[in-house]
Amino acid sequence: MGTPYVSQPSFSNLQKQQDELLVLQSIFGSENIRSLNSNSQQYEVSIEFDRLPTPFFLKHRTTTPVTFLPPIILTIQLHDQYPSDYSSTFLLTSFYMSKRQLQELCEKMDSLFIQNEVIVYQWIELIKDEVCGKSEFVLDEEDMDGEGCQQPCKETYHSETPCPQEIEAIRLKRQHENLQKQLVAIGFTPKDHEYLLKEILAYETIELNTRQCPNCRVKIEKNGGCSHMFCQRCRTSFTWEQALVPVQNTATTLLVKELGDDVDKILKHLKDSAAGETENLELLTLIENAVYTRTKPCPYEGCNQLNVMSSNSNNWIICISCRQSFCFRCGREFVSPVQHFAAKSKCKQYVQLKRVMD
Numbered sequence: 001m002g003t004p005y006v007s008q009p010s011f012s013n014l015q016k017q018q019d020e021l022l023v024l025q026s027i028f029g030s031e032n033i034r035s036l037n038s039n040s041q042q043y044e045v046s047i048e049f050d051r052l053p054t055p056f057f058l059k060h061r062t063t064t065p066v067t068f069l070p071p072i073i074l075t076i077q078l079h080d081q082y083p084s085d086y087s088s089t090f091l092l093t094s095f096y097m098s099k100r101q102l103q104e105l106c107e108k109m110d111s112l113f114i115q116n117e118v119i120v121y122q123w124i125e126l127i128k129d130e131v132c133g134k135s136e137f138v139l140d141e142e143d144m145d146g147e148g149c150q151q152p153c154k155e156t157y158h159s160e161t162p163c164p165q166e167i168e169a170i171r172l173k174r175q176h177e178n179l180q181k182q183l184v185a186i187g188f189t190p191k192d193h194e195y196l197l198k199e200i201l202a203y204e205t206i207e208l209n210t211r212q213c214p215n216c217r218v219k220i221e222k223n224g225g226c227s228h229m230f231c232q233r234c235r236t237s238f239t240w241e242q243a244l245v246p247v248q249n250t251a252t253t254l255l256v257k258e259l260g261d262d263v264d265k266i267l268k269h270l271k272d273s274a275a276g277e278t279e280n281l282e283l284l285t286l287i288e289n290a291v292y293t294r295t296k297p298c299p300y301e302g303c304n305q306l307n308v309m310s311s312n313s314n315n316w317i318i319c320i321s322c323r324q325s326f327c328f329r330c331g332r333e334f335v336s337p338v339q340h341f342a343a344k345s346k347c348k349q350y351v352q353l354k355r356v357m358d
Contacts, residue, residue: 013080013081013082013083013084014080016083016118017041017078017082017083017118019118020121021043023121024120024121024124028045028124032045032047032048033045036075041077041078042075042076042077042078043076044074045074045076045120045124046073047072047073047074047124047128048071049069049128049131049132051132052066052067052068052069052132053132053134055135056132056135056136057136057137058136058137058139059136059137059138059139063136069096070095072097072127072131073093073094074092074120074123074124075090075092075093076088076089076090076120077089083115083117084115084116085115087110087119088120090106090109090123092105092106092127096139097139098139105126105127105130108126108130109126109127112126172285175285175289176284176288179285179288179289179292182292183288183291183292186292186295186296186306187297187304187306188292188306192306196291196295197287199308199310200291200294200308203294203308203309206219209221211243211244211245212245213229213234213236213238213243213244214236214242214243215238216231216233216236217244217350218231218233227239227241228240229243294308294309295307295308295309296309296317296326296328296331298319298321298324298326299326299331299332299333300322300326300333303319303321303324305319305320305321305322307320309328314349315327315329315347315348315349315350316337316349327347329347329348330346330347337349
């Protein structure tokens with residue numbers, strides 16, 4: 001007797017959906033396939049046109065050679081009947097394609113679906129082929145979807161590059177994400193926000209309103225009168241213009257000029273960011289950058305206390321917790337500052353200073 005045939009169980013819809021997402025992420029990158037809602041099966045696919053034919057022309061009133069096209073966004077909604085019975089629902093978004101062009105493209109996408117077969121990869125390839133499968137793409141003069149760029153510039157199309165404001169938004173988003181990772185790496189937690197910001201703003205306000213004696217580097221503030229100064233510490237006479245000014249920390253300087261010493265206002269921006277409600281991403285990255293560039297964890301084992309650089313010109317830090325010395329520039333501990341900041345050392349105790357008159 002022969003062995004009876006036993007059919008293999010088919011994959012469930014959920015398994016096929018999960019496998020499809022993994023394949024798409026491996027091909028196009030996880031940064032281009034992202035979940036929009038953790039409680040639903042809704043995903044956004046950014047379809048990049050990174051390999052345009054050469055030459056490639058854009059026709060809109062005139063014919064223009066281009067080397068870049070902004071991505072088209074494909075939003076998909078997976079459901080329990082996909083792919084066994086129906087295709088996933090989807091939405092196409094493009095500011096340079098007309099409604100007519102988008103409708104025709106959606107109809108072609110609908111026609112590709114076959115029951116029990118996943119379809120998103122074929123949709124992506126179809127969209128790429130329709131847009132840049134030829135040597136030119138014609139912008140529909142009538143009924144332009146969204147009436148051009150959705151950024152405040154409102155241009156119809158940026159022929160060679162994405163919208164400058166879109167580029168800036170992407171840059172700020174990436175900078176914000178990188179700074180968050182860097183702050184976590186140095187042990188920065190939300191409970192550190194208030195006291196660190198108070199110290200940073202206090203030190204930066206002092207830096208902005210004082211200069212240093214050219215002989216002994218003590219801080220001096222000018223509150224009026226002529227420019228002649230006399231250092232009470234080392235008994236040196238000089239003018240205000242001859243005083244030394246440390247190279248300013250751009251991030252904290254801008255932060256103080258933008259928000260002053262209003263810690264509550266800054267904390268509100270950080271709180272809104274944690275809740276996903278921040279609109280001013282530029283200000284948020286400014287806050288995070290100020291914290292990151294002016295703080296350093298103590299390198300001694302068992303301490304790791306975050307310390308604020310009290311002076312933009314002095315790299316010698318004494319930990320506020322364990323009272324041990326370390327270098328702000330390299331982050332390493334040392335016993336003798338004379339040896340660590342020696343003439344031939346890469347680390348200098350004092351950063352470059354300059355006279356205002358230079």
